[in-house]
Amino acid sequence: MKRMGLFMIAVCAAAGVLFAVYSFYSTDQAIYVAVDGSDRNEGTLERPFQTIAKASAEAEAGTTVYIREGTYKEPLVVQHSGTEHKPITFQAYEEEEVILDGENLNAADGNLALVVLEGKNDINIEGLTFKNVTTGIMDETVMGIFITGSSSHITVKNNTVQGIKTWHKEGNGHGIAVYGTDSMKDINIIDNIVEDLKLGTSESIVLNGDIDGFAVDGNTIQYSDNIGIDLIGYEGVANNPAADYVRNGTVQNNTVHHVSSFTNPAYDGEYSAAAIYVDGGKDILIKKNELYENDIGIEATSEHAGKYAENIQMTDNLISNNFYTGIAIGGYDEERGGTRNTLMMNNTLYHNDMKDLDGGQLLLQYNVHDNEIKENKFTAGPSRIFIANFFRENRDNYLGENMYYREQDKKGIWIWKDEEYNSFSAFKKASGSDETSQYVDAEK
Template sequence: MLIVFGFTDSTHDKAIYVATNGNDQNDGTKSKPFRTLKKAVSEARAGTIVYIKEGTYKEKLIVRHSGTKLKPITFKAYNQDKVVLSGDDVKNVEGDTSLVSIDNKNYITISGLIIQELTTNLTNETVIGMYVTGSSSHIRLENNVVRKIETHAEDGNAHGIAIYGTGPMKDVHIINNTIEDLKLGWSESLVLNGNVDGFTIENNIVRRNDNIGIDLIGFEGISNDPKADYVRNGIVKNNEVYEISSYGNPAYGEEYNAGGVYVDGGKNITIDKNTIYNCDIGIEATSEHAKQYADNIQITDNIVYNNHYTGISIGGYDENRGGTINSSITKNIIYRNDTKGLAGGQLLLQHDIKNNVIERNILTAGPSRIFIANFFTTNQDNVLSRNVFHKEKGKTGLWVWKEEEFTSFQEFKRASTSDSQSSYLDPMFENETTYDFTLKKESPAKSIIE
């Protein structure tokens, strides 16, 4: 990008520079940069790009002004410099504390920053790496690293990235970020909650965190408009999520409850082509609130393996929760989950699920040998079709349907009215030991699932 006299391309007509050796009495040019983010933020109006030069900035970035559709505001690491926003010097105070804050602002991009080392010992303080709230829209968070955001309170909360739509929020893009090494208490690594309509979460790495990886939430009273209090109309695609577990988190103790990707009351959401492994639950879609639902959730083409409790779960975990409706689980590889032997199997079908389609998946049993675990009788009008259950030499399979166990695949099909095209055979993966789940040319599964 060519910069001439502090001006830039057609979307940004002004450039501001910040450097650790700058001075806020300077004019903010490349040769005379500002010293603080606070000064740059105060000067950054619509059409400004703020270039942050290499170094550690022990201050918050609180966005003060909105951009416009034609003239957004961008805060960006200069020339891919290593730019660190550190919370080392931030004191514990009750309420929400974040290193990057966007509140009721529009057309904002944050790009290429490392956001780290914000901690609290207070139960009533929630620490957050990047926080977007109010009616903020047209927000883009890209190429950032968020790490070591930690609550040390026994009953505390922390987030890596939190998008809270208290007012109407739309057009949120979270792309190519790394969110890692977080201590979250009751909260989540990357969360969208409340009145959020239209979003993309794509190409992120979420790893080594002690609660939920990616969470899309509704019906928690976040939105000012109760009728719009749920996340909707978005896609979660091409993310890699691993080592997400609540085990050892003081809020959960010795429970394996954390989902890699979790839809809790969202609607019209696609979860596509993600790779999720070594979590407690790979993918989960339901609602924790009775008589509310995860609705029209499309779970497709994901690779879900080696998770502790189950691979993919739908429905409420008890009869006081909501459920999952009008959704589909299609063309996923669900491989050797339930590694802790917790009876979640590969596919966990729980309370209040109806009008869902489960088709063309390949399921390989884990140590518990359970393919499908359905310990509730409240499932209605769900269709199982053209799934492949991996038959392994010398190993038997187990299916649980409406509380009844089946060791015979044919008896399970009759009980579940599963389509006659579902099969119990070896799908012939290219190389299971390296988790290459490409099907060999001669695979008999191809004609079933394609």
């Protein structure tokens, strides 16, 4: 830690305020933490602090906190903000293995989290492992990383989050949770591993509320019992109801697999967990993700009546061997909202509906209109259903240039406005699918 001044304490008696100025730092300040350090040390590489709490209290704009290898049984509570050109960074030192273990966490306001970042800006968290946050209490929400308030310009990168578990049937847990209670911008969840989670009715990675501008890119989410990536609106999270939805972001280059609610006691054996779920979000690009052996590959709708997932682009995704369906749009019943102005283009949907649940490769549900479905490749699973549409509210949707691949002698099935078609020509006529769409033998 580079010191450029002496420790000072100044008292402003008239205002009754105590100011503690510990040091003046250079622009590129470094603080070090090690399990065998001491909080009476200077926080240098040779004389590191012992606790992350001490380092967080000392870190100011432009500081990098380097954490040495070992297990720390304490949370990281971010206490100060960085600035646009001088963020505060918490990271593992030279890729050493650093574990924050939640075994001894105490609940605060009903939350148990290993990282708490509330109302702070320009913060980076990199290269750390967060694990073992568990509860059996319904009213405690367990989380690996919790970002809330008006926090902006946040990057969470190259971390591992594992073993976050609620054992209560009606409990809640998150691997990484971002809740925009006030305006948030520039939220980046990049190249993390999120795994081995028991989430109750919640999600592995979630962005919820007033978030305008985000990237969820390059992450691996695996072996969890509820939704992989969730982008939510209209749940009353934001203080400004008009801005209570996630928008203007990307979800790309993620791998999500073995995400299923089947064993989750909150869902009574349902296969309802999506790898990527847009629930009321807007203006979102979902691109080049690999999604396999989940319940649903991608789902986009709103769970709130009169609200929509809209302007969602799903392009170039590889979606295979999911249990219920590959892509689902629209509300799951007539009490929900819907999906509009959404593009599904150049996706490969292969052998989804593996549990023969009539979800097909593409599931169109309630209140689906003004969407484009084009240039996709469909290969049916055991149900032989390519497109399943059991609601009649479907309108003004364009289908064009799609390829439907038959395998061996298995006849394909299309369900359109609750009518089943075994003939591709009859389906095209009923759906208004253009003449460039084809039904051909699968490539060998």
